Amino acid sequence: MGMLTAARLRRAISGTRRPDSSYDAEAGQSLVRVVLTVVVAAYAMIGNLLELVDETADLVFQIYMPVFMTVTCLLFAAIRLWPGVYHWRRIFCMVLDFGTLTLLMTLGGPFMAPMASLLLWVTVGFGMRYGTRYLVGATVAALVSLMLIAVFSPFWRAQPYLVATFVLTSLIVPFYANLLLADTREAYRSADAANLAKSRFLAQASHDLRQPIHAISLFTNCLREAGLAPSERQMVENIEHSLQSVRRMFRSLLDIATLDSGGVVPRMQAVPLGAILRDVVTQHQEAARRAGVELRLVETGLTVESDPGLLTVMLQNLVSNAVKYAPGARVLIGCRRRGPGIDVLVIDRGIGVAPEHQPHLFEEFYRVQPPGRDVEGVGLGLAIVQRMAQLISAGVELRSVPGRGTTVALTGLCVTEPPPAPSRPDGRPRSNPPQSLLQGLRVLLIEDDPAVLLSTQMLMERWGCTVHAHQQPPEQVPPCDMIVADFDLNGPLTGGDAIAIARAALGAPIPAIVITAHDEARVRERLGDPGLPILPKPMRPAELRALMLSLRLARGG
Template sequence: MDLDKNNELDQANLRLIVACCALAYMGLLGFMPGESHARYLPVIYYIVSFLLVSVGLRQAIARWPGHYPWRRVLGMLHDYTGTCFGLVIGGEAALPIYAVMVWVNLGNGMRFGSRYLAIATVLALAALLVVYQLTPYWQANPFMVLMLLTTSTVIPVYAHLLLERTRKASEQAIAANQEKSRFLAQASHDLRQPIHSIGLFTACLREAPLGEDERRLVDSIDRSLLNVSQLFRSILDLYTLDNGRVQPHYETFALGDFLAELLRNNSEAARWAGVDIRLRPCSYWTRADRGMLATMVQNVISNSFKYAAQRPLLIAVRRCGRDLAIVVCDQGRGIAEAHQGLVFEEFYRVRQGRDKDVEGVGLGLSIVRRLGHLMGLEVRLRSRPGRGTAVTLQGLPRLQAQPDQPSAQRSPAAPGLLGGLRVCLVEDDRNVLRATSALLQKWGCEVEAHSSPSGLSSDCEVIVADYDLGQDATGIDCIDRLRAQRGWAVPALIMTGHDPEKIQAEVHERDIAVLSKPVRPAELRAALRALRELPAAPVG
């Protein structure tokens, strides 16, 4: 509907411009040799009245937007009436006004579709016949009239063919995009599961007593898996951004805790890259989309691991007027000035011979900038070859004081082990179930593993469930059922391979944590520690 409104208003605006051009043309004719203004005064007066009516029609379109077929046809009649009057009164000197007929014909067809193109064509042919009957000059030149009639027919027919081809191509593109969306949605879920289970199995190996050589092999597997996981998430981020599905959901949180948690999750990757991360203490609070901001900072940190390995990395929060800025500074080889504006483009990489083995396809910074645009953050890059690179995420609001209700804050993982924690695990994928159960047992948990939601019963302290458990139930259904059995809100966690925002909306006000697969073991351990610390609460 908005498209129709804008198109009709655009047509009305263009009508005013064309009428002004016609008025200027008729005024200039009076200065031509052998011509006088008196001859064209009736046409000029008519165009002035035409302009006044056109202004009124434009105001009506702006005041009552929408699709009104009668108003569109009335606009065509208005255009053709004015054109006919100018052609009849102006004679041969007014022939260039015929271009207005072509504009009305094509303009209505291109803006409103083939049906209006056909109506405009019929009205144009009728208008030409009327001018022919009323103008001696036209009657004396029948071949000219034939040419104009042919032109007024052939051009719209060709335009109709183009419109039909465009419409079919658009429908095919939409269908292909929908098919791609379905494929990526299914592939996303199917690929997350094995990546998730491999990560958990690797964590189990890490918990076992291993020799130095075996531990290096596990490190290599884990590092390769991390690269695959990051690439996979980058592609999914790019896909959701292209589809316009990403919208910020703001919450209030402490930046210091947020960055400390992010660094804990990257401790293994930093160790592999030989990067010493230093975080300056920060007591500021802000309001932003926590997930989007985490993705932005994570992508910048990952780039530093790749291109500034074996060098220190500094992360700090600065005050910028009323706002805050997160600054990530590395001491890598830097980026030449010629490349600094290009590194934010998709798939662009500054390649050199010595970094041929650096993983990635050049999506990280493009995702950072696009997410920043969605949240109103400015992304700045400052780099000097041989001196390092600093990326600044600027524009985060600075809250004057800690909120009275810091419920939006995510507390850092509580210290201590998970020994003795009774966990009810519900997962229909056998590999994921085995991997998660084995890892939780390595951490000292007592695990009740269920591959089906049917007949579910447990005296657990924490529930960990996959979201998609087949056609019978979801993980949320299982959590609700167990909580009803126990009579209190057992702390619960959903791990999902689907769109996490959709799941977050479903668990709203249920006090259920959500982790998006593939879940890194450090994330799972931190989430379980946090859930263990929650106080008992009655079922809401």
């Protein structure tokens, strides 16, 4: 918090900012103007008390400074109430600033000579805040001010060399500042271009590599259910464990690329916290078993206002970190009320983190390697958690004691009323459907990747479905009860288009699922249908099966 405040103060004083920043330079300048007005008024009062200015100047200062203070405060309020680029307002401020400094230096004589430094500050400040054109305008205004001061002030008229020095300074410093400003902006543009290229590369690489990982995951799931011998089944489990590690790695890379590109827009809704926590714990039970970790969950019936996808990813990263860094120990997941909100805590009794590492744990690609152990991962988990938490107006706190363990808390979640439970037509709540409900379900499967198409078809057929598999939308749409389509079909049509074509051909709103290896938020935006469920690749077969069951049950079949 202190570093953030210092950065804001530095920007307000200097006017420097990134070209793409949302920082309001005019508001920062108005704040500096208010502060400097108070300082100059106090300085003038000191001159009056010490009788360092003549009576005429003192009288003018007593009349002018309150008027200038009033105008300054009104400008500050106007800029806060009506932000934006108003060139007339900026020009008025420029005239006001240079006019005031000219008056002070003309009437104040030697006592007001230090105001010359503010003249240079104001000149450079306009350029740093608003660009080259304003720098040129401010430089011209400074030269005019110096000329008027030299003509009408007896003190400055008697100091021609000092005036000449300030004139040259008012020309040289803004010119040099403009060169530095141009170089800085070019460096920012280059850095932004490189960062965007990195994000695009990560996103594309993640998409291309998710396809084979997704297919392998589905094939191994089919093998697990093929009646293998214990030794062969153990080999399949080892393959699945390795795939889980790769899957988590690519999800982290895609998450950070999506966050860098600004493509994550939270969709806040009422989220049953207990269901999210149970699902996260279930996902990590196998990893916990392999690490000898006792994974415990304190149940909760609370509902929070959050984005369910972002909340799930954050909790997955926190639990995954705890399991990796606390082998053979206990990990506890639970909630704690704090004021009007609630915190979700992940507490492990592992080896803890040394104090010198703790300030860097939320940096991207920063990893702590315990002595004698190789911990998998790329060092993005906590960085993703922190950035996603900011999107949902939550916080992240970490406390760790070497040898005693680590506690990470997701803080500031707002408690809300639970959503109404889905009901059957007769008004009774639905229960969890049995897997047999997929028996006989006719599925139109559209997937351009042959390996993914075959593995998904085999998986669905093992669930009892009748699958019509196609790499592109079929010309003759077969009768079906559900459509499962990949979003990117490597052609002019997307999965959303394929679903629309099939629904139009069958003349019915057939339940559908979109599967994608792209960013879910952008896919959702392109689909234009908020009710169409999306599953990210690589997915767990249980996720697909549960969604298919719920869609069939919702239709009454």
